[in-house]
Amino acid sequence: MLQIVIGRNKRNMLAQSALITATKGADLDGTLYLGYPIIATADQMVTIDALLTTKEHGVVAIDFLSPDANGGPNEVRDRQDDAYNAVFRKLLDYKPLVNKRTLSVPVQVLSFGPEEIDLGDAELICAGPNSILRKLAEFPPISEDQLRLVNAAIQRVTTIKPSTKRTNVEKANSRGAIIQKIEKEIANLDQWQKSAAIECPDGPQRIRGLAGSGKTIVLALKAAYLHTANPEWDIALTFHSRALYQQFLDLVRRFCFEHKNDEPDWSKLRVLHSWGSSRYPGVYSEVAAANDLSIRDFAYAKSIYGADQAFGGVCDELLAGMKSKRQTEPLFDAILIDEAQDLPNSFFEICYLSARDPKRVVWAYDELQNLGSYSMAPPSELFGKNERGEPRVPNLDEVEGTPKRDIVLPVCYRNTPWALTTAHAVGFGIYRQKGLVQFFDDPALWQEIGYRVESGELSPGCDVTLRRRENSYPSYFVDLLRPEDSVSWHNFEEYREQLDWVAEQIHRNLSEDELKHTDILIVIPDAIQAKNIAGQLTSALDKYQIQAHLAGVTSSVDRLYQDGSVAMTSIYRAKGNEAAMVYVVGSEYAAEPFRSVRGRNVLFTAITRSRAWVRICGCGPAMKEIISELESVRKNDYRLRFPVPTPEALANIRKIHRDMSAAEIAKRDTALKNVEPLLAMLESGELPTEALPDDFKKRLQVLLGNGDDAE
Amino acid sequence: MTLSETRSLVAKLNAQLLQSGLAIATNPIIPFKIRDRVRLSWPEARNAHGVFADQHFASLSEYRTFVTGKHYTSLLNEGSLLQISFDFKRNEIVANRFCFYPCPLEFPENGYPHDFEAWNDLLETELLSQIDALAPGWTPPERAESPGTGGLLRLRSPMRFDFESENRAAAEPTSHVHINGAGAHIPVHAALSLRQFIDFVLSNYYPAHSHLLTEFAPDFCDRSIRPEHEAQLHFDCRRDL
Numbered sequence: 001m002l003q004i005v006i007g008r009n010k011r012n013m014l015a016q017s018a019l020i021t022a023t024k025g026a027d028l029d030g031t032l033y034l035g036y037p038i039i040a041t042a043d044q045m046v047t048i049d050a051l052l053t054t055k056e057h058g059v060v061a062i063d064f065l066s067p068d069a070n071g072g073p074n075e076v077r078d079r080q081d082d083a084y085n086a087v088f089r090k091l092l093d094y095k096p097l098v099n100k101r102t103l104s105v106p107v108q109v110l111s112f113g114p115e116e117i118d119l120g121d122a123e124l125i126c127a128g129p130n131s132i133l134r135k136l137a138e139f140p141p142i143s144e145d146q147l148r149l150v151n152a153a154i155q156r157v158t159t160i161k162p163s164t165k166r167t168n169v170e171k172a173n174s175r176g177a178i179i180q181k182i183e184k185e186i187a188n189l190d191q192w193q194k195s196a197a198i199e200c201p202d203g204p205q206r207i208r209g210l211a212g213s214g215k216t217i218v219l220a221l222k223a224a225y226l227h228t229a230n231p232e233w234d235i236a237l238t239f240h241s242r243a244l245y246q247q248f249l250d251l252v253r254r255f256c257f258e259h260k261n262d263e264p265d266w267s268k269l270r271v272l273h274s275w276g277s278s279r280y281p282g283v284y285s286e287v288a289a290a291n292d293l294s295i296r297d298f299a300y301a302k303s304i305y306g307a308d309q310a311f312g313g314v315c316d317e318l319l320a321g322m323k324s325k326r327q328t329e330p331l332f333d334a335i336l337i338d339e340a341q342d343l344p345n346s347f348f349e350i351c352y353l354s355a356r357d358p359k360r361v362v363w364a365y366d367e368l369q370n371l372g373s374y375s376m377a378p379p380s381e382l383f384g385k386n387e388r389g390e391p392r393v394p395n396l397d398e399v400e401g402t403p404k405r406d407i408v409l410p411v412c413y414r415n416t417p418w419a420l421t422t423a424h425a426v427g428f429g430i431y432r433q434k435g436l437v438q439f440f441d442d443p444a445l446w447q448e449i450g451y452r453v454e455s456g457e458l459s460p461g462c463d464v465t466l467r468r469r470e471n472s473y474p475s476y477f478v479d480l481l482r483p484e485d486s487v488s489w490h491n492f493e494e495y496r497e498q499l500d501w502v503a504e505q506i507h508r509n510l511s512e513d514e515l516k517h518t519d520i521l522i523v524i525p526d527a528i529q530a531k532n533i534a535g536q537l538t539s540a541l542d543k544y545q546i547q548a549h550l551a552g553v554t555s556s557v558d559r560l561y562q563d564g565s566v567a568m569t570s571i572y573r574a575k576g577n578e579a580a581m582v583y584v585v586g587s588e589y590a591a592e593p594f595r596s597v598r599g600r601n602v603l604f605t606a607i608t609r610s611r612a613w614v615r616i617c618g619c620g621p622a623m624k625e626i627i628s629e630l631e632s633v634r635k636n637d638y639r640l641r642f643p644v645p646t647p648e649a650l651a652n653i654r655k656i657h658r659d660m661s662a663a664e665i666a667k668r669d670t671a672l673k674n675v676e677p678l679l680a681m682l683e684s685g686e687l688p689t690e691a692l693p694d695d696f697k698k699r700l701q702v703l704l705g706n707g708d709d710a711e
Numbered sequence: 712m713t714l715s716e717t718r719s720l721v722a723k724l725n726a727q728l729l730q731s732g733l734a735i736a737t738n739p740i741i742p743f744k745i746r747d748r749v750r751l752s753w754p755e756a757r758n759a760h761g762v763f764a765d766q767h768f769a770s771l772s773e774y775r776t777f778v779t780g781k782h783y784t785s786l787l788n789e790g791s792l793l794q795i796s797f798d799f800k801r802n803e804i805v806a807n808r809f810c811f812y813p814c815p816l817e818f819p820e821n822g823y824p825h826d827f828e829a830w831n832d833l834l835e836t837e838l839l840s841q842i843d844a845l846a847p848g849w850t851p852p853e854r855a856e857s858p859g860t861g862g863l864l865r866l867r868s869p870m871r872f873d874f875e876s877e878n879r880a881a882a883e884p885t886s887h888v889h890i891n892g893a894g895a896h897i898p899v900h901a902a903l904s905l906r907q908f909i910d911f912v913l914s915n916y917y918p919a920h921s922h923l924l925t926e927f928a929p930d931f932c933d934r935s936i937r938p939e940h941e942a943q944l945h946f947d948c949r950r951d952l
Contacts, residue, residue, distance in 0.1 A: 531729045531732055534737075535726040535730030535734075536730060538725050539723065539726040542719055542722035542723065547741060548739060549737055549739055550734075562755070563754060564739075565739045565741065
């Protein structure tokens with residue numbers, strides 16, 4: 001199948017549209033890039049109008065004829081030469097494609113226009129819509145391996161992560177050897193990542209992706225590409241975890257070098273925290289300053305709105321201020337938002353108002369990684385309403401031949417299919433005895449995130465069985481790992497026993513499995529207890545002379561790990577990080593009452609930190625609930641079987657499982673405390689149940705139904 | 712004390728500090744070679760190249776470098792640091808460095824005792840930006856409604872106890888403490904043990920936690936102060952009381 005990726009073409013829209021129409025139905029296996037790549041040569045930047053990379057015809061650079069009937073054969077020849085040289089050099093920079101002193105794949109070049117044209121020069125290959133496939137047929141095929149290398153060279157994401165030196169690996173099948181093989185795999189962009197990184201519609205664009213699907217890299221690539229293609233644009237790349245700041249700077253810098261061999265102009269491409277501080281300007285603080293409105297800091301926000309709602313509160317204030325002004329000051333030509341699930345709705349409306357027409361706001365998120373107090377609204381609500389009271393962005397429907405406005409990244413590179421299915425099962429409560437705790441608004445999203453319907457139907461009220469699609473994860477997971485070893489769970493009678501077991505396993509990982517300290521991550525879902533548990537773990541590990549650290553203040557996600565010491569972290573600091581072996585300590589946190597959605601999301605996030613193996617540990621009755629769900633996942637051979645909730649059932653699920661605010665929890669606790677003496681009197685027989693007023697008894701019976709959750 | 716006993720002792724200390732809630736982040740001490748010695752120190756010390764020499768003693772930038780660069784063994788819940796390191800030769804301690812680095816800012820309220828992440832965020836955004844605000848040439852952001860640094864700044868000197876067994880010929884005392892200036896070498900009667908140092912910090916600055924080390928065995932080093940230093944005002948204590 002030919003994937004068409006529509007970048008930013010400024011030259012000849014008619015030619016672009018004709019090329020899409022002419023090639024769309026062709027029996028070609030590969031990619032047609034439009035307005036991509038942009039290649040820096042010694043003295044200029046060359047934007048390739050179209051680049052076709054297919055097994056059938058190899059690498060073909062396509063130059064669009066100028067709309068004004070072109071300047072004759074000489075100009076066409078010059079442009080073809082520029083395109084050829086730029087692509088040739090780009091590929092030549094990629095060693096695996098070089099054979100001795102030249103490329104192992106030929107580069108072809110042709111010119112294309114919306115109408116057939118003959119320049120009267122046999123050396124110049126020109127084509128129109130009717131002749132393009134015939135002309136392409138003259139170019140020889142390349143092998144699948146060569147195509148893979150060509151795409152790696154064009155995308156240049158292979159060098160994103162420096163590979164860990166593993167001189168300690170001696171055994172062929174140790175865990176160390178396995179993770180070494182996983183790290184060596186070439187990471188080409190998949191078709192969805194390509195679209196998300198390169199396509200930029202004239203309006204908002206949503207990118208949804210699973211944990212480990214490459215959202216952060218895609219956004220950094222997109223920022224670098226848009227900046228290179230439009231150096232005059234003011235672009236903001238924003239995020240919520242401060243720990244991501246350095247990572248974004250590094251990625252954007254590297255990708256800009258790939259495109260233009262130069263440092264980005266940081267005054268035009270700005271990596272900004274969503275809020276900001278006097279140290280790091282943020283989108284919020286910049287917008288407030290530009291609109292001459294108050295900039296609120298954390299101390300102020302916490303005192304007025306509480307720590308949980310601090311940012312939401314100040315964004316609401318700022319938005320109200322902006323709306324009360326006749327005209328707001330748009331600051332950016334494009335705003336790219338990562339971790340959108342952690343940001344309040346008003347922030348998106350602020351971004352919309354702060355974006356210049358045509359309002360290029362790109363937001364990427366994974367709903368299940370939401371650890372905060374906000375939930376993602378659909379675009380019709382997210383960007384507010386216009387003066388007529390209509391949604392500013394009613395939908396994200398696709399318009400044929402234009403860049404996609406709604407992209408889902410379904411391939412998960414970080415997690416094994418078994419870990420991901422397990423994480424989804426506990427995240428949604430698929431096998432929870434009392435039913436689901438949350439669900440997607442649109443059931444079809446399951447298929448978009450890489451599941452296939454094995455039986456039943458993904459429609460409200462129907463039973464369905466889902467399984468990860470074979471193309472939704474890299475094949476090496478299946479080749480190298482076994483499901484029962486990749487995901488395992490362990491219930492303990494005593495907390496101490498759990499910690500001792502984890503310490504013993506880590507000892508084995510380090511002494512027998514050839515893993516390094518930096519391959520291991522201990523995640524503690526309960527942030528409040530994190531210090532205490534980490535202290536006990538430090539002691540337990542010390543029995544094996546294993547050093548450990550509890551991650552503290554750091555300006556970079558990359559600094560979570562330290563050589564010679566095992567990292568322990570609360571769930572928040574774990575976000576954005578991954579490790580070959582993950583131990584989740586105190587997983588019962590997810591099943592404790594009154595914390596259902598947030599607790600489940602925390603466990604989902606913890607499990608999805610694992611690159612190869614995850615050990616889900618816990619104790620107590622709540623852990624038994626989690627274990628029973630995990631066992632169901634395995635019993636069902638990593639399938640998800642459940643009845644799709646009807647809209648009414650979904651509304652009920654949301655009502656029951658919405659997370660309570662601190663004030664609500666306090667009110668509940670007081671009420672429970674007040675009723676305790678009455679319960680004690682009834683239990684002891686001091687007050688016989690018969691003595692309760694009839695009306696009171698009736699009300700209780702109605703409320704409790706059959707004595708179970710009203711689910 | 713051997714090298715592995717020392718590592719274990721620091722792990723035990725960190726465990727106690729975390730469990731009591733006094734520490735919010737910890738680093739182990741790890742061994743690495745320094746000339747003919749093995750140094751046991753926090754992991755980042757290995758890559759510190761010039762970090763210590765580049766900073767002025769007790770400066771805000773020094774504190775900031777230590778916090779953001781993870782140059783500590785324990786980060787306490789109000790921002791103070793404990794730095795612990797030892798030098799070994801043939802499995803014997805020949806030098807140590809114990810530093811208590813108080814946080815230069817005092818938070819307006821202690822509203823984050825249970826929320827590790829909120830505390831971290833506060834430290835990173837508020838505290839560090841407050842420190843930056845003191846830099847020459849800094850101007851407050853327009854319309855910012857920050858409480859300002861006036862009420863938060865505390866002029867507290869770090870206290871660094873150094874012991875170096877191999878500089879007996881030098882003018883400075885073998886065991887000394889730096890207070891208020893890198894050039895001040897206030898004599899100490901002997902090398903401090905880790906237990907003595909932590910007891911000193913806890914009982915004077917965190918009295919609510921002074922019981923933390925009751926399970927740690929008492930540990931004293933031999934008296935090493937020279938007569939000319941003993942004649943000066945110095946730190947001393949008696950082990951027989």
